Amino acid sequence: MLRKLVSGLAWATILPFSLSLDSPRQFQLTVTWENRSPDGFSRNMILVNGQSPGPAIEINEGEEVWVTVLNQMPFPTTMHYHGIEMLNTPWSDGVPGVTQREIPPGGSFLYKWKATQYGAYWYHAHRHGQLDDGQYGPLTIHPKENTPTPFSLISQDRNTITAIENAVANAKPIQLTEWRHLPSDDIRKIEIAANMEVPCYDSLLINGKGKVDCWSANKTASLLSPEQKQLLAIIPGINSMTAKSCLPAVIDAKVIAAGFPTNISGIPPQIFDICTPTTGSQTVIEIKKGESESTARNGTTWVALNVIGAYSTITTTFSIDELPMWVYAVDGEYIIPQLVNAITITNGDRYSVLVQLNTVGDYTIRHASTLPVQLIAGQATLSYRDGREPVPKNQTSKPYINEGGTALAPTVVFYNQTMQKAFPPSPVADNADQTFILTMGNTDAAYKWALNGTSQPQTLDVDNPILFKPQPNLLNNLTITTRNNTWIDLIFVATHIPQPAHPIHKHSTKMWLIGSGHGVFKWPSVAAAKQEIPQSFNLVDPPKRDGFSTLDASRGPTWTAVRYHVTNPGAWFLHCHIQSHLLGGMSIVIQDGIDHWPTTPPEYLNYKG
Template identity: 65%
Template sequence: MFTRLVCSLALASLALAGPLGRPKQFDLTVTWEKRAPNGFSRNMVLINGQSPGPLIEVDEGDEVWVTINNRMPFNTTIHFHGIEMGATPWSDGVPGVTQREIAPGKTFVSRWTAAQYGEYWYHAHHKGQLDDGQYGPIVIHPKKDRATPFGLISQDKDTLAAISKAIAHIKPLMLSDWLNFDSDKALEIQLASNMDVPCYDSMLINGKGKINCWPAEKYASLLSAQQQQMLKNGNATAVTVKGCLPKQVMALSLAFGKPVNYSAIPADVFDVCNPTQGSNTVIEVKKGGKCDDKNGTWVAFDVVGAYGTFTASFSIDGLPMYVYAVDGEYIEPQLVQAISVGNGDRYSFLVHITDAGDYTIRHANTLPIQIISGTATLSYRPSGQTVTPKNFTQYINDAGRALTPDVKFYNQTLQKSYPPSPVAQKADQTIILNMGNTVTGYLWSLNGTSQPQTQEQAEPVLFKPHPNALDNLTITTLNGSWVDLIFVATQVPQPAHPIHKHGNKMWLIGSGQGAFKWPSVEAAIKEVPLSFNLVNPPRRDGFQTLVAGKGPTWTAVRYHVTNPGPWLLHCHIQSHMLGGMSMVIQDGVDKWPVTPPEYLAYGA
């Protein structure tokens, strides 16, 4: 089984093109059916009979209507990740915040304007349905007069023409982790055991992969110094047959000393591995196409981190990558051999292929909890011809680490917007959020209070905003203000958290070790100026906080309130979000949007 994509043909979408100026319409039917993406059959979510779902492909400025038909036996919603939903917050897809859920047999129409450009994605925002395959890619082609950074890659006219054509037919690569049981079962195990249970069965690329069960010797050769120390601390000597830290070892880092019921964790979660042949995504590129220049062919990809838990290293053997956009916006290109991809991340890049052959696409988990990886194939050859197999340079191993010192990873610290995107030099409001566990190893919080995603709120915040901040679960801001969010990992040890904000991009303006002991960034800059960048900081809709391995850490982001409405702020690790690591930000409460009657009445 394989997926075929060529330079001259864009990934198939279901846009229903109407007359000029009419909305681009898409129809998504969500079902619950048995499939075996890694060779093991289980129930999963399909969108129009497939996972990932079909591409939503539009042009910047288009009005977009997405009709969501729920044909599953339970409620659902769909969130359009990274789409800012300017003036249409009722289409953001978050139950209890912007809408009521879509009940079985019901239909919801999400209407929004593609005011941005670049690569995005859509996914479930009900319980853990993202982990069941409910996601798909979005491509918004930029306006013709938008400035591009490709002149920083080459000044050759033929090369620039080939690059332009490649980007017009960009190929999404959806990277995901996969369990052999559904998200409800995963939640049941986590609740019963009182800890996260992040031991996965496969890593997929565009919904295809297999189950690998490697020899103990291979796992031992891939252990990092950190993993060796964690095993030692837990009186263990080896990872499990799935490459996971044993559950007693994992509990030391994930349960923070709180009681764990190990008997509630089925044996096959950690200690059983049955290999499969699975399936493989093959991306075919032919020589002699529209994306050729005088030396080879250009191919554009958009990597989407559709992970439920993992952060992974990504690379393509033998092909350095020009990363030219991050989270949908142009940057000054970086030429790298590997990229660290977290939950919700999007990286757009170009490769230049000169030698015919099959190139292995790799992603490998880099969190210490498990050694696991997945692959796909990029096939480049003359039309209708076979080629002699070649071994292209492998940049990363199955644990996601560089194989040689000269392998260069994408560096977010050096990320610069193209054109520059200035940030305010001072914030009007500062909110300090202390992250960590609460009463059990499964419950998490952004600010001392867990907000589990029960999906039971009948009245979304959009319909009835809170007049003031509500305990530790709601933040209120004024339109036009600049806001600093300081995420502090006070509980140690604590992993990095991929924090995503709906409705806005943010600037990463600073980070550091130790407690954040200042009332504001302005005060902190006076003491630790080198910890901040207010000149050209990275701008994204999601950031990884710093790992708190031996002591507290902090991460500071700044954003501009220009999009009034209720926007979810949350960790994108699914078990953390479901365990309460989220808040609602009532942005621009003084300019609150008026919800159309049909959305107010939906589901009432």
């Protein structure tokens, strides 16, 4: 496989550097709090090196990486490198209270780690709701030479494979986010005052650009799903979504609050009921035929895209009009490719896709929310040009999905995670050494969430990270402890009804999704459950990822089982990646490999900012 060797700094910094591949690859990320208008509405937000998303970090597998984060904001922050295993460097994982102390205003922090993986990743804030305020950016690790690739399963023509390899070496990031016109701290205060979450957004962005669309009542009504129609019928006299195409707050209070008392008078009208359209802006990804080695001899051009779900809350359908996508990697690792028209994407997901371009023109990139709480969509443009061919006049590309995220024809093929197979195969152990059954749900308020019964933020000490003071015998609702080189089963059970699917992310270690089902998980282990319901498990070739969505529990209990191998001792965060759930406490810390606990270097142990 052709490898894109990157050297030096990805952008101008004040740090010294060397072009030697034996020297650390050094980057500087400066975070600031400034006024910008990504969707046409101005508000203060977080910029990374003056932009959001932040600049792309590109490195080669095997390199040492140094990232200096300079905090020029009026409040503390940290930076997490999502999906990076941080092998033997847990102090660079970026979680306050777990692996580091916060970076104070005016302070800096040097994250040192080794790129032991390849693939598509991203970096983002891991303090409060700062991800929602724009602190994120793409991260790509180019694989070592001779890394096995699955591209011969897409084409056996050597010239085409070479074009694909070159496209992959120059993959373009697409970061998908939702956006609000109020900062995350203000939203959190509103949720606490209302005693409920407020999952209604102003716009969807692609690579930091978008606009506010205010749909007519007729358009919104035409896009309603059967579930949304049922929800609107809960309260007599209410039969339509709000001006923002959201479920009315009074219905959210009944459904999302799950029986807890609420105070919807504490929610400003602009959250649910007021929509003011903007012209905004749109991301355009330009591809020029013949200007790169990704054009094959048959005249077709290949483009690779790293699609990153940098969402706070929602799940979407993603597609590109008229252009099927070969999904060739998921969460940074190669898979047996799937040819699809659409992909369901949620918080933290990364899908690497290849698109074959044959005809010049503009093709609309779409993502549309599939959660019942709101109908909202966003767009960008993939522009394919050839200087020798005229662009079709008044061209409008034909979509695979509508603005409700629903397929427009029965022939539209969605990515199938159940059929996801690692390339090359990545076997999972037949049995686990330990099993932890983790309950999910609200605690004493609708905005408070728990993973294993207790809301985490109440006890996490940002001044004394768990990495610095492990407790070998600790086993409680906030922390679980494992031994090195053992296999662990985590079984996530949703017994409090209703509750949504939760995108669960484990830091450091990828997990295998070995089973899931509806109903109560009544067994002490997977082994016991497998004897009664073997059809619910796959221990032969299950999907492997660093994040999985649990099954939706809107109508009854559900369970999801994952298995992982303890190979990287340290304190690692396990949490729901929905930001309001994380802020509400839906997280635990895993003390992995307590018998081989790493010694934290003095510069991290004694860090004060």
